[in-house]
Amino acid sequence: MTIMRIGVDLAKNVFDVHGVDEHEKPALRKTIKRADLLPFFVHLPPCIVAMESCGSAHYWARELIKLGHTVKLIAPQFVAPYRKGNKNDQNDAQAICEAASRPDMRFVAIKDEEQQAILAMHRIRALLVSERTALVNQIRGLLMEFGEVLPLGREKLRMLLPELLEDAENGLPHLLRTLIHRQYRRLCDLDSEIAQYERDITIQVQQDEDAKRLMEIEGVGPLTASALLASVGDIGQFKNARQFTAWLGLVPRQWSSGGKNRLGRITKRGDVYLRTLLVHGARAVMRFVEKKSDRKSLWVKAVKERRGFNKAAVALAAKHARIIWSILSNGTAYRVMPAR
Template sequence: MNDISQAAIVRVGVDLSKKYFQVHAITQLGEVTLAKAFSRDRFFTWCSELPSGCMVAMESCGGAHHVARRLRDMGLDARLIAGSFVTPYRMAGKSGKNDANDAAAICEAAGRPQMRFVPTKTCEQQGQLAVHRLREGYKEERTACLNRIRGLLAEFGLVFPQSPEALRGAIHEVLEDASNELPSVARLALDRANSHYTELDKEIAWCDERIRAHVKSDERAKKAAQLLGIGPLTASALVSTVGDFAQFHSARQFGAWLGLAPSQNSTGGKAKLGGITKRGDTYLRTLLIQGAKSAVMSAGKRSDRISKWLLQLRERIGWQKTVVALANKNARILWSVLTRGTTFDPEHVPTYPGAVAVA
């Protein structure tokens, strides 16, 4: 491509992969000037010759934030788009999915005036999220290890209650008991499995320590941890994932981004609401729901306004809906606290425009 044609490029769609990046570049008039696959190094060399401020869009996927940071350092307008927003713009539909069509769809989607983009995460944000991802992996591995031990013991007629504490408290006695029918090789294998379980416990404890340290050092995480139903784990994950909360125009938009808003199937002027959409980050939504469950269960032990509201709401609409309502409420309060620089007050009474003060 010559310098004149490259200088005319205004938008580029890129389909990322491990080794090759498929590029789709267009001019101001929508003319395709390039549709080609580059190696990783050749791609960045080519991007260095693009005009400053040129939009380079790509799907938000593994490694995309790193690519976006590098492109922004070059003076380019790097944008990330959720994959679900790109699919409708693939002209060939589901049956025509390939790298070239995906790059063209990304380029087209990025040009839509109402398109919503994913903010690029900093290295610090991704570093903290790495701890959260490892912790979740260790949790799953620990559960699998415990179930594996339980299943193997059941093969020899050794059955224990389902709680992890019951099995862990009895495993050593079982392995030392010569009266059961466990053969020596099984005892050795189960002993190693139990040691692996212990090591996983230590890894999770280390992750928890790093998360607590993050909350202590981050003022926004400290404020988030003050809310009912939000502990250090949720506070750290929210701050690390979202970054700048001002990117959301309102608390309602933030709650909807987390998937805590009701889904709709409305038509003809008739509003029909369903369950929550469950869109957005599954990990954040799960943490908020789990924290809300704890707050609802202990609401009777507190006398603040939110706890009293929870008790009344639970009597009126039931347990599950109350938990979701509190998770959504916490998301909205968190947005307000972190965008307006205030602190959480469980006794806060909201004021509305045009409201008349009561003496």
């Protein structure tokens, strides 16, 4: 009996595996401790190993590939329909094994260590940015309780806060001045940390030719180029530009039936971070389209007049996603098309 395919339900310390033979009959049901997982696969002949694309999945995928196995990662939402009975680890492993056998199943590309390290840098920076935003809001809220209302915006707060703390006539208690001063120093530290991560990302993309080509697109800077390349890996996994745009969640949701096509808002599937970077980049570009007369700018202005600023920004982000796919797939440079 030869095991053809194995589904592995990943966990922290205990893993459940479910295997089938060449006749799709169950041939293996086992619970394995973390330390015994790789030795278990060492003694197995090469086969297909399927796992959910979750925490530590890319690490285990790389390790199993080294042992000669073919690894397939599946998004968790595509595994759930194949689960039989109640949710438990063994049923999850069986569902993963079953889902991997579907000929039309979409698999997640396996990331290498460098890709994951770059994405770790983005995640840390994003956490610092969210912490900075919360800190700014807290400072404004605390001061508002004492009748001091600062204008919106982080830069304005950083400019006005030292003057406010030094003003002895505003009636702020000494304890509050001490607390706000500590928060202000923390804000300055966060700004320095975030700036350092952004410098590191900029240095990294300057050494990548694909990233340089992507940054020629308006609205695509070092952060977007770095995050895209680290997340996508092999662009060949997408057959066309629409697949790539759908992977980013920038295509309309469908409610079609009876031959009638009904399109709604964007699906918002996929990586929220990548989609946010693309949309924010598009919003920045739209501030200057009124002064331009190239083909894309004229198209954006027409969409803006028909559908409004926000929908035009999302449409421009989707167009940028298609341009990115074309550049990475064909190895070409970005060209600004003149108006017809």
